[in-house]
Amino acid sequence: MRNYDRRIPLYLNKNPYDINGTEDIFLGAVRQNLFYHILHNPEYARIVEAEMKLNGMSGKRLAAKAVEKIRKPCDISLIPPIPTALFKRRNIRTMDSRKMLIKATSSGTKGKRSEMGYDLDTIIFGAALTFRLGRFHGLFSAKPANYIMLGFEPHPSNKTVIAKTQRISSFFAPPLRKSYALKYTKSGYRLNAEGVLRSLCSFERSVFPVRIIGFPSYFYFLLKKLEASGKRLSLPKGSMVLLGGGWKSFEGIKVDADELRRLSKHILGTDGACVREFFGAAEHPCLYCSCKNGHFHVPIYSRVLIRDEKNLEPLSYGKEGLLNLITPIAESIPLLSVMTDDIAVLREGKDCGCGIQTPYFEIVKRVGLPEIVTCAQSAYDLVGFGG
Numbered sequence: 001m002r003n004y005d006r007r008i009p010l011y012l013n014k015n016p017y018d019i020n021g022t023e024d025i026f027l028g029a030v031r032q033n034l035f036y037h038i039l040h041n042p043e044y045a046r047i048v049e050a051e052m053k054l055n056g057m058s059g060k061r062l063a064a065k066a067v068e069k070i071r072k073p074c075d076i077s078l079i080p081p082i083p084t085a086l087f088k089r090r091n092i093r094t095m096d097s098r099k100m101l102i103k104a105t106s107s108g109t110k111g112k113r114s115e116m117g118y119d120l121d122t123i124i125f126g127a128a129l130t131f132r133l134g135r136f137h138g139l140f141s142a143k144p145a146n147y148i149m150l151g152f153e154p155h156p157s158n159k160t161v162i163a164k165t166q167r168i169s170s171f172f173a174p175p176l177r178k179s180y181a182l183k184y185t186k187s188g189y190r191l192n193a194e195g196v197l198r199s200l201c202s203f204e205r206s207v208f209p210v211r212i213i214g215f216p217s218y219f220y221f222l223l224k225k226l227e228a229s230g231k232r233l234s235l236p237k238g239s240m241v242l243l244g245g246g247w248k249s250f251e252g253i254k255v256d257a258d259e260l261r262r263l264s265k266h267i268l269g270t271d272g273a274c275v276r277e278f279f280g281a282a283e284h285p286c287l288y289c290s291c292k293n294g295h296f297h298v299p300i301y302s303r304v305l306i307r308d309e310k311n312l313e314p315l316s317y318g319k320e321g322l323l324n325l326i327t328p329i330a331e332s333i334p335l336l337s338v339m340t341d342d343i344a345v346l347r348e349g350k351d352c353g354c355g356i357q358t359p360y361f362e363i364v365k366r367v368g369l370p371e372i373v374t375c376a377q378s379a380y381d382l383v384g385f386g387g
Contacts, residue, residue, distance in 0.1 A: 005121070006032045007328055011128040016136050016299045017358050023073055026300060026328070030076055031067045033328035033336050038063040041094040044334040051080035077305055077314045081324045081339035084283045087116075095119055095332040104161040104282055116161065116282045119332040126285050126329065129301050134172055137276065137289050141173040143238065146203040148196060150214020150222065152189060153180040161282040162215075162245050169213050169242050169278070176208055181218060196222070200233065209238035215245040216277060220255060223263045234269040241270060244278035246363065257294030279363070283338045284325040295352050295360040302327040304361050306346045307339065320345050320364055341367040 006028040013022055038045045045062060049055060054065050069078050086092070097103075100117025118126070134140050151166045152158050170178065179199030183192045203210045212219060219241065226233070241264060247254040255263075257277065264270045279288040279296050288296040298304050305324040306315045315321045323344040326337045343364045349357040 007121075007125060010300060010328075011125045011132075013300060014132070016129065016132040016301070017297060017356050019298070019300055019358050022300045026303070027070070027073055027076075029328040030079070030326070030336065031070050033331065034070065034079060035063045035067050036331055037094050037334040037336065038066055041092065041334055043090075043092050044094065047080050047082070052078060073303075076303060076326055076337070079326065079337040081305075081307070081312070081337045082334065083339045084281065084341060087283050087333075087338075091115060093117065093333055100332050102164075103159065104164055105159050116285075117332050118285060118330065122285060122330045122332060125301075126287075129299065129329075130168070130287055133287055133289050133299060137291075139172045139240070139242070139276070139289070141209075141238065143173060143209065144176045145173040145209045145211045145239075146176050146199075146206055147178040148200055148203070148210065148212040148214075149178055149180045150196075150212065150218035151180070152182045153184045155184040158184075161280075165244060165278070165280065166213050169244070170211070172242070173209070173211060177203075181214065193225070197226075201231075204233045204235055206236060208236060209240070210235045211239065212241045214243065215247075216243045216260065217247050217250045217253070219243055220253070220260060220263070223260075223267050226267050227263070232267055232269075239268075239270055239274065241268075241275040242278065243276070244280065246279070257290070261294070281325070281338070281340060283335055284327060284340075285329055285335070286325070286327045291352065291354040291356055291360075293352050293354045295347075295354065295362070297349060297352070297354075297356045297358045297360040299358070301329065304344075304346055304359065306344060306361070309343075315346075317346055317348055317359070322367070323361065323363070343367060 006025070010022060010025050010029055038048055039060065045058065048066050049057060049062055052066055052069060054062055057065055069075060097117055099119050101120055102118045102123060104116050147170050149166065149170065152163045154163065154167055179196050181192055181196050182189045200210070261275045264275050273292045277290040277294070280286065286302045288299070290296055303326040305326065306319060306321040307313065307324050308315055308321050320343055323340045323342040324337065325340065328336060343366070344361045345364060346359055346361045349359050352360055
């Protein structure tokens with residue numbers, strides 16, 4: 001049993017983008033997390049044994065040899081990345097589920113879903129990094145706000161991570177009133193488009209700011225609907241748009257961040273810097289918040305690798321490949337290194353110009369594995385929001 005949790009100083013650090021100053025701390029936390037999962041999760045241990053070519057080893061000997069290979073920051077690429085699709089097929093738990101205080105799924109009502117569980121430490125660390133990033137990006141406000149929630153109204157039957165994170169986002173500023181695009185009824189979720197539009201027009205006349213939270217695709221549909229009806233609003237000063245969940249299955253209509261900001265300013269009167277997007281995944285409980293230029297910079301709590309689609313070798317800056325996310329945050333499930341179904345590119349921080357020096361990544365497209373049906377798509381299927 002360890003005497004000290006090496007994750008603690010990482011989440012206590014006040015600067016969420018001080019990668020150079022926390023490199024050794026991060027590496028130590030990764031090594032400890034790798035050791036822990038190998039020792040307490042036989043299935044994960046077998047994956048490590050095979051992928052790190054440590055055949056015939058087990059237990060503490062396997063854990064020690066695997067950790068010994070992770071000596072420098074560049075060595076984290078040796079940790080086997082687990083595809084998110086695997087979590088959708090199997091429960092690879094390290095802890096007893098009774099120790100998991102929060103349980104959530106990665107997708108909506110269709111398709112295979114990852115069933116995640118987070119223990120108390122993971123929850124505390126997740127709250128800490130959310131607070132640090134939210135404060136850094138100016139998302140917190142003591143002034144109450146009215147909320148337009150372009151997503152699901154909370155209900156015990158909805159256990160998706162995106163529903164939980166959208167709800168958390170509605171507490172960056174004290175909520176006055178909330179209007180949901182998808183309201184829960186006795187017969188399930190139903191579209192509340194007219195209610196959302198009425199609320200938005202009502203909130204425009206309030207002295208309190210408006211915060212719009214939801215999927216970027218839903219926000220785009222809302223803007224286009226307002227544009228088609230000839231409506232242009234001027235939201236109160238301090239209003240913000242906080243988007244998350246990606247474009248999912250709507251790649252065909254996807255617009256870039258600049259276009260979304262332009263439309264938002266034209267239709268709602270919001271300043272471009274007030275439109276922020278989040279990136280995350282149920283299998284990677286680490287938050288990424290776009291900077292003022294719309295880029296996802298890598299915080300101190302994680303590292304991002306881009307891997308070749310054919311041989312999974314790490315790629316250099318500017319090359320497209322599979323997105324590999326690394327964080328030592330969780331001990332309940334081996335989420336140390338996961339590989340999503342996103343094709344992305346990693347760029348040097350200096351290329352952004354926002355002032356944050358850490359690298360940033362851009363999502364290019366999804367691989368489109370047929371068995372994966374995402375939460376945004378399932379909600380869209382329910383209501384035909386864009387129709």
